[in-house]
Amino acid sequence: VQQLSVELVMPQVAAWERQYGSVTRGLRKQRKALKPRKIISFYTGLQHFTDKMHSLIKEKTKLLAKVQSITFDNNEFYKYRIRYAVRNNSYLVKAKRVICAVPAYVAADLLREADAAVADSLDQIPYPALWSLQVAFKKSDVPDLPAGFGFLIPAAENIPFLGVIFRSLVFPDFAPADQVLFTIFTGGAHQASLLQNADPVVLAGHIIQSLQKLLKIKEEPVFQQLKQWPRAIPQLNVEHHAIMKNIRSFEQ
Numbered sequence: 001v002q003q004l005s006v007e008l009v010m011p012q013v014a015a016w017e018r019q020y021g022s023v024t025r026g027l028r029k030q031r032k033a034l035k036p037r038k039i040i041s042f043y044t045g046l047q048h049f050t051d052k053m054h055s056l057i058k059e060k061t062k063l064l065a066k067v068q069s070i071t072f073d074n075n076e077f078y079k080y081r082i083r084y085a086v087r088n089n090s091y092l093v094k095a096k097r098v099i100c101a102v103p104a105y106v107a108a109d110l111l112r113e114a115d116a117a118v119a120d121s122l123d124q125i126p127y128p129a130l131w132s133l134q135v136a137f138k139k140s141d142v143p144d145l146p147a148g149f150g151f152l153i154p155a156a157e158n159i160p161f162l163g164v165i166f167r168s169l170v171f172p173d174f175a176p177a178d179q180v181l182f183t184i185f186t187g188g189a190h191q192a193s194l195l196q197n198a199d200p201v202v203l204a205g206h207i208i209q210s211l212q213k214l215l216k217i218k219e220e221p222v223f224q225q226l227k228q229w230p231r232a233i234p235q236l237n238v239e240h241h242a243i244m245k246n247i248r249s250f251e252q
Contacts, residue, residue, distance in 0.1 A: 003189075008236040039149070041171055062086065070098055071114045103127065104234060111250075118250040121243045129195050130187040130232030133207055134167070136179045136223040144216055145169075145180060159214075160194060160206050161186040179222060184211060189235055200226055 006014045016026020042048035054061050067084045078094035085091070100107045108122035149170045152163040165183040168175035175181035184207055187195045194203070204226050211217070 003235070003237045005236050005238045005240055008240055039170055043173060065091075067110055069113050070100075070110045103231065105231065115250055118246055121246040124243055125240070126189070126235045126237070127231035127233070128187065128189045128192055128235065130185060130229045131195060131200075131203070132227045132229070133161075133184040133186070133204055134181065134223070134225040134227075135184060135208055135211065135221045136168075136175055136181045137217055137219065137221050139178050139180050141219040142180045142215060142217055155190055159210050160191070160203065161210065162188055162191060164211065181223075182211065188233065200228065 013023055013026075016023050016030065020026040020029055054063075062084070065084045065086050067082060068090075069083045071081045071083075073079060073081045073094055075094065078096060080095045080098045082093050082095060082098065083090065084093070100110065102110070104122040104125040105127065108119040111122070112119035145166065148166065150163060150165040153159045153161060162185045164185075166180070167183045168179065168181040186203070186207060204224065208221060208224065
């Protein structure tokens with residue numbers, strides 16, 4: 001947290017401090033103007049979004065294509081050249097505009113031939129590892145579940161995870177009616193050392209035991225699934241302003 005840029009992560013908080021001299025005073029002044037936010041998802045998962053996009057532009061979609069590079073073209077009409085491969089065949093397509101909906105480190109590899117400096121800037125954005133553990137208990141075994149959508153763990157508590165989302169309370173259809181589903185996150189920038197050379201089975205066991213202790217759950221879970229993300233959430237640190245300046249200069 002000490003390295004994050006408040007201007008990028010929470011711009012409204014930074015604006016309150018500038019305008020009112022205090023975040024608390026700004027929150028009080030703007031409380032009525034704040035609009036409630038909704039958390040949304042899809043019944044069939046996030047792939048529903050990409051499937052819908054594909055259905056709308058089906059004839060122009062290239063599936064199973066791996067983009068290899070994006071370079072500039074001297075053509076006045078088509079500015080970019082995208083080289084990609086489908087199975088063992090290579091192709092080249094020209095375009096007026098390109099949208100890179102990929103992580104920064106992937107974009108860096110794609111753009112390195114076009115601009116090594118911007119590729120280096122993209123590579124500077126850190127992506128700490130994160131593990132997410134899905135755990136379900138019988139609803140009858142979790143009698144004292146707090147109202148809300150989850151909680152965060154202060155670092156001083158020395159508990160082996162960052163926070164918990166009460167997944168089945170936020171999205172009731174994500175679990176059977178007689179179960180409670182939790183999504184637990186561990187790792188990130190704060191707990192990077194926890195994941196180094198960690199045994200997934202052992203660490204998952206420690207996480208579940210800690211959750212059981214916090215929520216006073218005596219029974220064992222009926223379901224658990226661990227997903228490891230080697231490079232997860234990008235960190236918008238204070239030096240990210242300079243990185244964004246280089247990226248915007250490249251885009252123009």
